[in-house]
Amino acid sequence: MTFEAAKSTRTWVTGLGVAAPTGLGVDAYWSATLAGHGAIGRVTRFDPSPYPSRLAGEIKGFAAEEHLPSRLLPQTDRMTRIALVSADWAFTDAGVVPEELPDYDVGVITASHSGGFEFGQNELRALWSKGGKYVSAYQSFAWFYAVNSGQISIRNGLRGPSSVVVSDQAGGLDAVAQARRQIRKGTPMVISGAVDASICPWGWVAQLTSGRLSVSDDPERAYLPFDDRAGGHVPGEGGALLVLENAEHALERGAPHVYGEIAGHASTVDPRPGSDRTPTLQNAIELALADAGLGPGDIGVVFADAAAVPDLDRVEAEAITKVFGPHGVPVTAPKTTTGRLYSGAAPLDLAAAFLSLRDGVVPPTTGSTLSSRYEIDLVTGAPRPAALRSALVLARGQGGFNSAMVLRAVDRSQL
Amino acid sequence: MSDAENSTEISTEFTLEKLLPILLEGAGADDRVDLGGDILDAEFTALGYESLAMLETAGRIEREYEISLDETALAEAVTPRALIELVNTHLPAARTA
Numbered sequence: 001m002t003f004e005a006a007k008s009t010r011t012w013v014t015g016l017g018v019a020a021p022t023g024l025g026v027d028a029y030w031s032a033t034l035a036g037h038g039a040i041g042r043v044t045r046f047d048p049s050p051y052p053s054r055l056a057g058e059i060k061g062f063a064a065e066e067h068l069p070s071r072l073l074p075q076t077d078r079m080t081r082i083a084l085v086s087a088d089w090a091f092t093d094a095g096v097v098p099e100e101l102p103d104y105d106v107g108v109i110t111a112s113h114s115g116g117f118e119f120g121q122n123e124l125r126a127l128w129s130k131g132g133k134y135v136s137a138y139q140s141f142a143w144f145y146a147v148n149s150g151q152i153s154i155r156n157g158l159r160g161p162s163s164v165v166v167s168d169q170a171g172g173l174d175a176v177a178q179a180r181r182q183i184r185k186g187t188p189m190v191i192s193g194a195v196d197a198s199i200c201p202w203g204w205v206a207q208l209t210s211g212r213l214s215v216s217d218d219p220e221r222a223y224l225p226f227d228d229r230a231g232g233h234v235p236g237e238g239g240a241l242l243v244l245e246n247a248e249h250a251l252e253r254g255a256p257h258v259y260g261e262i263a264g265h266a267s268t269v270d271p272r273p274g275s276d277r278t279p280t281l282q283n284a285i286e287l288a289l290a291d292a293g294l295g296p297g298d299i300g301v302v303f304a305d306a307a308a309v310p311d312l313d314r315v316e317a318e319a320i321t322k323v324f325g326p327h328g329v330p331v332t333a334p335k336t337t338t339g340r341l342y343s344g345a346a347p348l349d350l351a352a353a354f355l356s357l358r359d360g361v362v363p364p365t366t367g368s369t370l371s372s373r374y375e376i377d378l379v380t381g382a383p384r385p386a387a388l389r390s391a392l393v394l395a396r397g398q399g400g401f402n403s404a405m406v407l408r409a410v411d412r413s414q415l
Numbered sequence: 416m417s418d419a420e421n422s423t424e425i426s427t428e429f430t431l432e433k434l435l436p437i438l439l440e441g442a443g444a445d446d447r448v449d450l451g452g453d454i455l456d457a458e459f460t461a462l463g464y465e466s467l468a469m470l471e472t473a474g475r476i477e478r479e480y481e482i483s484l485d486e487t488a489l490a491e492a493v494t495p496r497a498l499i500e501l502v503n504t505h506l507p508a509a510r511t512a
Binding site for chain 1: 442443444446468470471474477478
């Protein structure tokens, strides 16, 4: 392949829109993440007293009516409102006014873990307490997995290839990978990523069925991946939307930011429970590296999935160690400050990884003390300066989904 | 919108003043549209309300006034004036007024 041809199939990230419990907007999130500020606390969106798990990473101070027209409020779940605003921020960051681009040049590909649970809960309550006439007509789509893609598309007039990917937490990477495929097939720009937000009683009991939620009441000790005290995770809400763009398109329009390239991706599915075959996260990592044309030595930091369930932590630590060698690469999980955001987690990690490449620093994993059972170089305490060229982001979904994505810095002086 | 003609009508008559809060609560308002203006003969689609917004609005009118609106007639009521007339044909007080 010639250089020009290779250049034309490169997928760059040129805009970030972040909504995390630790901060709304890229700058607020990133400074909180580097400082190790945590946002995990007792649930305030409903009374968590009757439930075995009572901590969450909630987004505070998000007033949808300050950002969105009243026309959208009666028809949107909280996750959709946050996604719409994050998409607005991502486009602004990218220096793009979507309405000014040809309709079919921009697609929307998001991931979703559970859809609009809070909206659905309110309508179910109306159904059973008052009757069917009281259920909102907007329930027809407001709960639906694909609704964030649909509403972002409608609000911004985007008619390019659009879809939703559902593979639990791995979906956050799988959606971005699908966006990259569409860009390779010729769509100049796709907004991709995910926002999940289902901290409401119905969402809560659904999440509790995983058996993976921490029952600790101590925010400092509730979510401790790779720690001997690991006892499940704390759910959070939020995520990130990223503007993905054909490199040539970005150059031609003079994109103000080039955060880096989506250089490689792979997803695998684990063997069925009880199988004697081994888990396949390692395969995902190796395949993603191969897709990027990079070796383990090129990767400067790994953003871990960080389940904080001992068996899952062991599988992840072993996969990293087998690929990179014992203590062979810095590993971090800044999601300890936000809780696990389900589909929103990996896009937020992608944003953090790009900011790590930009600033030459690895944000810390907070709270955890590395177990002696794992031979990984877990970055804890303070942020660690590092000259980074490439990063690996991992995400796993319940049901055996594994996904790995390789990011690479773009040297602007060579453009 | 509260002109002399409306103010002389009896309170059970369905009017634009009664429709507007129902529209707003069920479907919000398009920022580019002045609902306080002369909208009686504007089409709902031009006012920013798509079919689901009309379904939600009709559902709210039906439960508030305990009436049942015919789907076909609803689909044909594409302006506030037409919808108000349709609702009024179902209100006994309005019919006798």
